[in-house]
Every structure is written in structure tokens, then in C-alpha cells.
Amino acid sequence: MAMRIGVMMGDPAGIGAELTAQVLAGGTMSKGTGVVIVGDPVHLARGQLVAGTKINVEKLEGVNDVEVVAGNISILPQSLDDAANYPYGKSKPEGGRYMLDCLETLLLLFREGRIDSICFAPLNKHSLKIGGMETADEGDWLTKRLGYAGHTAELNVIEGLWTSRVTSHVPLRDVADLITVDGIVDAVSLIDGVLKTAGKSNPKIMVAGLNPHAGDNGTFGKEELDVIGPAVQLANQQGFNTKGPFSPDTMFLSAKKDNYNAIVTMYHDQGQIAMKLMDFEHGVTVLGGLPVPISTPAQGSAFDIAGKGVANPGAMKAAFKIAEQMGAS
Template structure:
């Protein structure tokens, strides 16, 4: 049973030490976001958190723990002090191997605790992929890094969220010229299932999913491209037959009008920028990225480590605060579902 008033245990990492991560985590903590509905445990060096507070010009009361077992007994904001990164001589905005190693290692630690059942979810501040690669971590995106740490090989992907609007993409970090060849029934169905399952984990009982076309005007009945006729539309029908509330394919230039008017909860787009342009234009400082499909909910903000403004105290914590709120909600739904399953 979940005890009355149970708060999910959320592992928090501060992202790349030379980026805006420590600052926005400190700002969110000062706003009271972290401990309101969860038991936050910041995994990292307390000197880095203090540096984040200095940059943000905020003061946050927190406790320091040497072990997770100790951290779980403490109330409020807790820093599980790794004592691995001295921020005293840190040059903000500088790409450094040790920064990438610290960011990745702290995420790995949180994953280990999730696998042991000691944490319910993870929210990480912006990392820098180049720094992580310099440190020897192999990844195309954060989802690859996390899947490796979880030792998870199932259906997974990055979903983007703005307010109550969600998007997924069938293809991601590949050249535009390769998109058409990569569109398959299996790939589209995987994305539809991922969206449907993840929205249920976020508390939406019957997700409404719109699927994008690839070509202008939805292919104009096959006269302006055949992908809609041969692949996308048949896959949408197959998803419907599986009981998933799915419509489309819709021309991409009108699909987002429907989405932002809340006619649908989510859109499955065919390639990266098809959805990202609309979402970031609508709310760049508020967007959330969900690492969907993993055994535990994991989220972050949709923007990066912002080296250009790191250390200036002007970073907006809104997107990361939204990502934290969403992971708390998803972790609570997960916990309740496990209890009901017995």
C-alpha cells in the first residue's frame, strides 16, 4: 500500500556543471517546486548546488546526505553529496570532459537507485552531449544513454510536451533525404503505441492521437507523394483496429491547429522538425522532453545547456520546473498502478 500522503522519490541531477543546469535547479528549488509534491534527492556535489544558488542569487535550505538510505530519512530538499566535482575553478560555458562525465555519472547513479526500487523517477537538468562524448559515453540522444543505463531494449523514444499537448516522432536525428525510406508500418505503430502508453502513465485514460502526413497537403491523394497512401494511412487504420483512438494522416500545416485547439492530446509526426518547430515556436521556455518507454518515468526540459548564457543568472527555470512537475505526476500514477496490480 502507498501510505497516506506518500510523495514519490525523485532523483534530480544538475546537468552539465558548466551550463545553466545548477542555476535552474536552484531557482526551481527556491520557488518551492521541488518538495511540494515529491521527495527530491539531488544527486551531485553540494559545492555545485551552492554555485548554482550563487549564480541564481537565491538561498535554499537543504540537507546533505552521504548515502541514499540517509537521504530517504530526511525531509525537504536533500543533496546526496557525491563529492566528485569542485565547482570553485569551473569556467562557465566551457566544454569539458570532466563536466560530461559528472553529468552522465549522476544520471547513472539515479538509474541504479530506480532499478533497486529506491527512486520512483528522474528529472535531469540540461546535459551537453558533446561533453558526454568527450568523456567516453556513446549516445545519439539522452534516450540512448538512459536505455543503456537501464539495460532496456524495448520500445522507447523522446516525446515533447507543452502544457497538455504531446508530440512524438517516427524518425529523429537522421538526414532529411533518408526520412521516406525509414517510414515503415512498424516504426509508425511503435510511435503510436509509445504515445498511447505514455499518456496513460501521465493519467490520460483514453488518449486521442493525430498522425501527421509526410508530403504537402497530405500527398494530395497520391499525386504529391505516395507515403500517405501506401504506409501512413494503412498504419493508422491498423492502430484503430487495436483500439487506439487514432486519426490521420493530417497535413502537417493544419495538424497543429487541431492539436493546440485540444481536439487531440498528441500528434505523431514523421520527422524531427515537423513537430519541434511548432512546439518550440509556441513555447520554447516551457517545453518538456519525456524519455518515454523506460521502466521509470524520466523527464527534462526541451532546451539545452545554454553555454552562451551560463553563469549570467538569467536562465529561465520554467521548462525544467514543468518537467519536474510532470515526472512527479507520472511517478505517482506508476506507483498507484503497481499497487493495484498487487
Template sequence: MKPTLALFAGDPGGIGPEIVAKALADEEVREAANFILIGSKPAIERGMEVAGHRTAFEHTDARRPSGDELPIQLARWEGDADVDFERGKVDARNGAHMLAGLAYGLQLCVKGVADAMCVAPLNKSALKAGGMKHPDEINYFREVLDFSGMTSEFNVNDKLWTARVTSHVPLKDVSGLITGDKIVNGVGILHDGLSRAGYERPRIAVCGLNPHNGESGAFGREEIDVIRPAVERAQQMGFDAHGPFPADTIFVQATRPQGGYDGVLTMYHDQGQIAMKLMSFGHGVTVHYGLPMVVTTTSHGTAYDIVEKGVATPSALKNAILMAARMGSRNGG
């Protein structure tokens, strides 16, 4: 039986509703999962109009399918009749709608109605204007779920997975936030995510922090004092982890057909994001991992500048849906 995905249409002021419509018109997507669509019914219908793809749905209370049934469910929830969204800009009302929709989708997973959640693009400024008090979505998810376990944000393309030791923090604070335990835990959760996605024995490369890996301490000692000992600890625990490698060459080495790696653990946000977006902008996927359910989304944003122009492409959302379906299946879907 197919997994069931909660598919949230994202920021109603962005390209989310129209790329959801395009993705749901894709036969491979439709074959991958059963869908519970979450969003504003008027915004979703407008997205279908802009996309030029009309997909049949049943506007109903969300329920777990008894089989691989059609049509798609459009869930009845507190925000399904919301209208008059500001298009192409940050707006607090849009943000509040997103926060409520995300919380509803998570609860569908908690209740066993859905196996995983996929989310169309969100906008952090709108989320914060709408009431989010966290630096990012994964910490909002933790609050909604009252979850205290370890979580990580993975960035994924068809060649590589990345995770990071620090995330949405000022660059000046990064060095003081890097610890051996965080590195070992980062290797472990990246290994777990790769394994759950089907990699039998994931190979993980760990990035250094300083230019040229610190040049034996000339440009900093984090590689010597913290990162290398942590990699050795991870190896002793049975992980196929290596490094640290210099940040300016690690992705060259990781993506080699022979002797490459399946995942890279970076020390801070842009170490990995610049490389991943250069390799796969418009196609990449973000996986919010470690929660009681898998949550995926696109690695790109809401593209306010092209809203309702009909040119937004669904490639990244399609990949995010397929990833959620694959990982949701392994979660028992």
C-alpha cells in the same frame, strides 16, 4: 506520500545549477516531491549563489525518505566533489561528469530509492566529448539499464504531447526508416504515456511526411502505402488515432479547443519540434518514456551564453519536475 525524485543538476558548465536552485525555491515544486539532488556540491552551491536562493540540504548517502521529510538530500556519489568545471562551453570533463551523474540517478530508480528522475539541461556535444557513443540520451539510458524494450521521446507543453517515428537521424534517411510497425508502435506508446499522465482516452493525430500529404501520390506515396494503413491498424487495435494530416496544418487542428487532439505523432524530429518550441520555448518538457522509470528534462538547452548572469528562468525545469512527480506517483511513489 510524495514521490521521491532524483534531480540531476545537468551540465555544470551550463545554467543547470542555477535553475535547479530557483526551482527548489518554488513552494509548488517543494510540495510536489521529496528530492535527492545529484551533482557537484561546489557547482550546486555556486548555482544557489548566482540564483540568489539558498535551499537547505543534507549532504548524505541517498536513501528513500520514510515520510515527507526535509531537508533535501544532496547525494554522496563519485562526482559530488568535482570542481573546476569550464563554464559556458563544451567540455569533455563536464560531459564525463554528466554521464556518471545520469547513470547514478538511474540506479537510484532501479534500486527503488527514487520513483523517477528529472534532469536539468544537458549538452549533447559535451556528452559525446565525455564518452557517450550514442546519438542521444535515451539510447545512453538504454545501455546503462541494459534495456531492450521500446522507448520514445515525448515533447510536452500545456496544450499537447508529441512523439516521433524517427528521431536523431539525417533527413535524407527518414523515408526509408518509416514503417507501418513503427507508426503503430508510436501511436501505442504515445497513448500509454498520455494515459499514465492522466488522460482518460487520448486522441492522437498522425502526421504525413510529404508536402500537402503527398497530394494523392503526386509528391510521394508514403501516406498512401505506409502511413494511412498504419493508422487504420491502430484504430482496429482500439486507439483513437486519426490521419495522416498535412504537416503544415496538423498543429493548428490539434490545438483547437473543439475537435483537437491530445497528442501528435510526427514522422521526423523537426516536424514536431519547430511547432512545439514555437508554442512553448522556455516552458516545454521532454519525457524519456518506456524505460523502467520515467525521466524528464527541459526542452531547452544549456544556454551557455547566459551562464552565471542570473537571468536564466526555471519555468521549463519546474514543469519537468512536476511532470516527473505526477508520473512517478502513478508508478507507485
């Protein structure tokens, strides 16, 4: 049976269509994979023109025609107003609505068993907001649309190392109060499950400390003694392969040296700065915990270079390969 991936080309004002064209034309897709793109055929054609590619794409009539087979690329049309003249580099409500419509259709295809995973090119949150997205971000929007009540989180991936975080888009002054034993164990459980979906049978997971030198036995803070350490013990009791807390300033060096698969960080920038310094051009974001595997490049929509043919497809290629791996489980 084919690995069936639903693809969305991202913000039409950005680099998404040209990235999509490069990935699908450049040998990234495995022989056993089939793809259905949801979007405007003109949007794809513009991306191909910029990327200098020529993909053989089957145009479908409607959802009932979607039957993804290995080696085949099809497109399920989703209309974008005046797609041929849509301006690069500018957020517009029409583009936001178009992206939301494409994502809605991809979720429908998953519910109907027509695709196994989703990979979308870079979105733009402002475009989504002015296009009608009422949630904080696309992850919350997808969770709401799926009617999913379980724990979800944004995971980041570079060179085989994954990160999750206990807190995310919150003020730094609030982080210590938001870290709990249950929250840490939930973060460990979520990334363990996603890694197993991606093919790791017994993921090796590192848990970060919060304070300098992981508190140095309570000298610089007691969160490691009172919360993080007990959470690691509980996670191990529940069967997870977890160690910590590790000193935040050296944990990424230790993770690479000792072949850890993942790091659970305590807050957003504790993991994001290091990951982006390590390899920004190939970073991937996975929306972990959802019923459908979803991956996307960690880079933005890059309005400043859209349409110029200089966008690096490395992160989109990596996101597509992760969608293949996770959809196969």
C-alpha cells in the same frame, strides 16, 4: 507515500544548477513530493548563489542513506573536480564524466526502489561525449545502462500537447524509406502509454502525413495511401484513439482546436519547429518507453548565459511537474 524524484543539475558549465535552485526554492514542488539531488554540494551552492536562493538541503553520506520523504530536499554527493572553480561556458571531460556518474547513481536509486522518477537539468552532448559517452545521445546511453530492449523515443511537450516521431536523427532524404506501418503503430503505442502514465485515460492522438497536403490523394506522394493511412487503421483496430493522416502544414492548428493530446510526426523537424515556435521557454523532453519516467527541459545548457542569473526556469519547472505526474502512476 511521498512522490520521490531524483534530480540531477546538468552540465556544471551551464545553467542547470541555477535552474534547479529556482525550481526547488520557488514553490514548484508539491506538498507530497520529496527530492534527492545527486551532485556536488558545491555545484548546488554555486547555482544558489547565481539564482539568489537559499534552500534547506540535507546532506547524505551514501546511497543507503537515501530515504526520500515528502517536503524534504536532500543531496547525495557526487564529486566534481575543483567544483568551486569549474569554468562556465566550456565543455570539459571532467564535466561529462560527472554528469554520467550522476545519472548512473540516479538509475541505481531507481533500481533499488528509492526514487519514482528522474528530472535532470540541461545536459551538453559534447561534454558527455568527451567525458566518455559512447552512444549517440543520453537517451541511448540510459537505455543501454538500464539493459532495456523495448521501443523508446524522445517525446516533446508544450502546453499539454505531446509529440513523438517515427524517425528522428536521420537525413531527410532517408525519411520516406524509413517510415513503416509497424514503426508508426509503435510510435502511437509508445506515446499512448506515456500519456496514460501522465494521467490521460484515453489519449486523443493525431498522426501526421508526410507530403504536402498529406499527399492530396496521391498527387504529391503515396506514403499516406500506402503506409500512413493503413497504420492509422491498424492502430485503431488495436484500441488506440487515433486519426490521420493530417496535412502537416495545418495539423498543429487542428490539434489545438480539437483538443488532441498528441501528434505523431514522421520526422524530427516536422514537429520540433512548430513546438519550439509555440513556446520554447516551457518545452519539455520526456524519454518515453523506459522503465523509469525521465523528463528534462527541452532547452540546452546555454553556455553563453551561464552564471549570469538570467536563465528562464519555466521549462525546468514544467519538466519537474511532469516528473511528479509520471512518477505518481
